[in-house]
Amino acid sequence: MSRLRIATIWLGGCSGCHMSLLDLDEWLIELAARADLVYSPIADTKRFPPEVDLTLIEGAIANDEHLELAQTARRHSKIIVSFGDCAVTGNVTALRNPLGPAQNVLQQVYVEHGDPGGVIPHEPGIVPVLLDKVVPVHQVIPVDYYLPGCPPSAPRIRALLEALIEGREPAADIRFG
């Protein structure tokens, strides 16, 4: 059996889901025996590579960079997993949505509640541009599997990965929060 090519990406989230992934401890060594981690915030790779078997997406779609990376990941991946509550629902990342479009949010955070009252960051090409509404991953690209949880526990991540690596359908496992 050829080695699986696994990627993980970190969009609008706190990295807690990646922390939970690392919480798999010694099972990560077993995983490394069967798969290569070809792109990840915990791997030194600059570009999302082609022909990835499985990509875990942590985080919601909150800015233009997230949108582009999610679309790239979809084009280059056989299986996409929405990994954690932010990817599945928007969760904490989407708490800004009731405040209105991005400009309103920036105005409130940086100017009205800034201490001292600051300026809205504007660095085209450097600071990603916020989208007006934070959305779950499945609203911008097709998603194959969902693993809710904030974060999903290490045993739940392992159960999903083991099923997908072995080509089985993962058992339903729904727990938000």
Next chain:
Amino acid sequence: MAAKTLTIDGHLVSARPGETLLAAIRDAGITIPTLCHLDGLSEVGACRLCLVEIEGQRRLQPACMTMVSEGMVVHTNTPRLQSYRRQIIELLFAERNHVCAVCVASGNCELQRLAGMVGMDHVRYEYLSPNYPVDISHPRFGIDHNRCVLCTRCVRACDEIEGVHTWDVAGRGVNAHVITDLNQPWGTSTTCTSCGKCQLACPTGAIFPRGVTVGERPHASERIALIVEARKQRW
């Protein structure tokens, strides 16, 4: 009075006349999802989660509002019902801001549990993300309208058990929301006795004791039925 005999999911079941279909289904050991139903309170048939198929009737019927009748043939878990139940839960999640990760009721929430029960691993609808307030003007309790599912269990507990009717519903459709007294801050209510039965009845983290944080609000809705039972005893 003669018992009624009906068929639920292929099993012959006998039920008392005047009993609801929901009670008969539960007596038969079958679990169907409910949300606006709470033992001890009147039924309103608002959430539609307990809809069942009854042979010979084209419309689905809420089990909590349907009385048993002789010869009824009932199906409680068909693919059509499963699909509707999941849609209902998805719409509830999409309508307000139900963010389990930062909710006082996480781990003790009926909506969160129902999501798992009906197989909702994601919401297919666009989130409305409304801007609802949190009222903590009451010294002991708070209400976060973002978590409210409009089941009206608080309204009924306050009216039927406490006999006060501080709570009611204002507005229609997507603008409906629960209010205290004449749509004023809860802390200024002159009718509220601060008994906390609304908080016991609440299935989500909408009504909570002040001072609790994420996951700390216990679920104690069954205490409403205990109060009702206790009051039946007369010395």
